[in-house]
Amino acid sequence: MNYGIVSQEQLEQIDTILTDKLIKLGVDCVIIIDMAGNIITAKDNGESKYDVYSFAALAAGNFATVDAMAKLVGEQEFSLLFHKGQESNIHFSKIDDELLLISMFGKDISLGFLRLNVVDVIEKIRQLWKRK
């Protein structure tokens, strides 16, 4: 996998996928991060004002912790996580061993519909890397 440096073309394609599949659906903010806490790309609906850098660091830590817990109970991994709040929710899904897709969304989007789209996005991103 071409990881470490992602070409401008790859990033633009990923941004298009994220916008078409998640932002247009009504998701507030989508971030792709690596497991070290670096941001690969972040897209939002133009209104949300999240501190994405701190968020990425915490999300990577959070996911790593859950991954370690999975191993303790004999699971290979817990490939997705969901945090539910009053007004907003966060959905984490693993793209591959290095990358994580995080979607932040409000109460007007159904979780099931979001998950279907997340699966689609991840498949498309994997294809994109395969081609390189």
Place this chain on the structure above:
Amino acid sequence: MSFINLKDKVVQVKIVYYGPGRCGKTTNLEYINKTYRNQIVSEMVSLKTHGDRTLFFDFLPFDMGKIKGYDIKIQLYTVPGQVKYNATRKLVLRGVDGIVFVADAMAKQREKNIRSLNQLHENLLSYKESIFKIPLVMQYNKVDLKEHGIPILPTEVLQKDLNSRLKVPYFEASAITGYNVAATLKKIISSTVISIQKKLL
């Protein structure tokens, strides 16, 4: 590994402050946070216990300006120093680009420094990184305690204990007063950026 975004021209660099419990890693970050407030856009994130000990990590991002048209975003992390938290220490080290090893110069902490450095070596090996290759700076912290009559290790002893084989740059420092905190930070940033440049060329 640093992440380079060619589209937005951003380089993200991960620097970890490592060292035994209560050696002053968080104090280093707190001093940087206070002193360079105008360069830091977001708040420092600290995941700590009720007793103010680091539980997972502290995180402090700041912008260093541009090198060759690329925005350099430095992300500073600390690890929890307590012995029992090695699993989380290892998690924080994932993808690290540069390390500051903060040693406690108090005489009674001598052995803990050595043990912590050895564990750093092992933890890096689990990511196939080598302590001899990764950008590393030593900081001998708490030298101000000498004035208060607390026995501290002479720098030659610390050098012999920790840096005789590594031979990396070192600083005597006092994180609480800020003495050499910035010097340590500048040194690790420059070593790390140079090492990233070398990897890319």
